[in-house]
Amino acid sequence: MRRLRTSAALLPALGLVMASALAGCSDDPPPRPVQAVPTDTGVVHLPTSAAPTTDSAGHRIQQLPAPSSHPALSEERVRGFDYSYLKPVGWSEGERDLDPPPDTLVQPDDTDVPAFIAVERPIRIGSSSLKEAVERLRTGFEGKGFRPLAAPERQIGGYSAMGIVVDQSDELRHVYYVAVYAEQAFAIRLTYDPGHPESLDVYRAVLDSWSWG
Numbered sequence: 001m002r003r004l005r006t007s008a009a010l011l012p013a014l015g016l017v018m019a020s021a022l023a024g025c026s027d028d029p030p031p032r033p034v035q036a037v038p039t040d041t042g043v044v045h046l047p048t049s050a051a052p053t054t055d056s057a058g059h060r061i062q063q064l065p066a067p068s069s070h071p072a073l074s075e076e077r078v079r080g081f082d083y084s085y086l087k088p089v090g091w092s093e094g095e096r097d098l099d100p101p102p103d104t105l106v107q108p109d110d111t112d113v114p115a116f117i118a119v120e121r122p123i124r125i126g127s128s129s130l131k132e133a134v135e136r137l138r139t140g141f142e143g144k145g146f147r148p149l150a151a152p153e154r155q156i157g158g159y160s161a162m163g164i165v166v167d168q169s170d171e172l173r174h175v176y177y178v179a180v181y182a183e184q185a186f187a188i189r190l191t192y193d194p195g196h197p198e199s200l201d202v203y204r205a206v207l208d209s210w211s212w213g
Contacts, residue, residue, distance in 0.1 A: 055150040055162060057131050059138070062149035062165040064175070064200060071202045073209055080104040080119055082182060083157070086209035088202045091117075102189075106206075108199075114171075115192035115199035117206055122184040133185040134162045134178050141166055151175055156188070157210040171195065175203065181212050 054060055073086040078093060080103045087093070087106060094107045094116070102118035125133055141148045141164070151163025154177070161179040168174065175190045188207065192199040 051152065055153055057135065057150070057162070059150040061152055064151065064165070065197045067201050067204060069198050069201045071198070071205045073205055077211075078104050078106060081122055082184070082213060083119070083186065084211050085206050088205065091202065113196060113199065115190065115196065115202075117203055118189045118191070120187040120189065122181075122186050124183060125180065125185050126183055130160060130162055130178065130180045130185075133180060134164065137176070137178065137187070138164055151177065154207070156207050157181075157212045159212070161207075167194075175200070177207065 051063060052061060072089040074089050076087045077084040078087050090109050091106045092109055094105055096102075096105060096107075096116060096118070098105075098118065100121065103121045105116055105118040107116040123133075138148050146166050146168070148164045148166045151165050153163070154161055156177060156179045159179045159181055161177045163175060163177045166174040166176070171193045173192060173194050175192075176187050178185055178187045180186070190199065190203040192203075
């Protein structure tokens with residue numbers, strides 16, 4: 001039986017840093033909404049050949065492996081506070097000795113697969129921006145001695161999300177995506193062994209199935 005063993009020094013950083021640094025930040029001016037760029041139908045726009053190397057905050061991106069499988073999702077939705085997502089086939093809701101305890105957590109039924117997906121309890125951030133929330137989270141990890149990199153930006157349930165990648169060891173990686181919904185920061189975390197990239201595909205499928213409210 002193989003289970004991930006995570007350092008107690010790392011796990012509290014997310015909840016504690018976001019709770020202490022983001023709470024009470026509602027006096028900041030609200031971020032300016034991003035305006036959609038109209039498509040010029042008279043010009044053919046060719047996609048760029050190279051992926052971006054930094055995120056919108058200027059942090060270097062850790063490129064993640066391309067999808068290598070198509071994980072099956074059940075029709076059962078895992079429901080948390082103001083969100084839900086489809087439960088992957090072969091995964092079940094479970095518990096881990098995490099501090100603070102997550103809002104929801106799913107993990108493989110096969111105990112030899114070292115991975116879990118956890119959604120941290122949402123933190124109210126008022127009018128603080130997504131970038132500010134992620135930057136405070138990044139600072140918390142740096143204070144623990146880690147060197148977090150950015151994950152490629154994406155959408156989660158139609159809302160912009162920014163990510164952080166933290167390598168705790170060669171066999172233990174944490175990927176966090178943070179999105180802001182209803183003035184609350186939601187951090188969705190995958191902890192897995194990079195030698196088993198199929199867990200990353202499951203994580204992507206969960207994020208793709210995300211619904212708010």
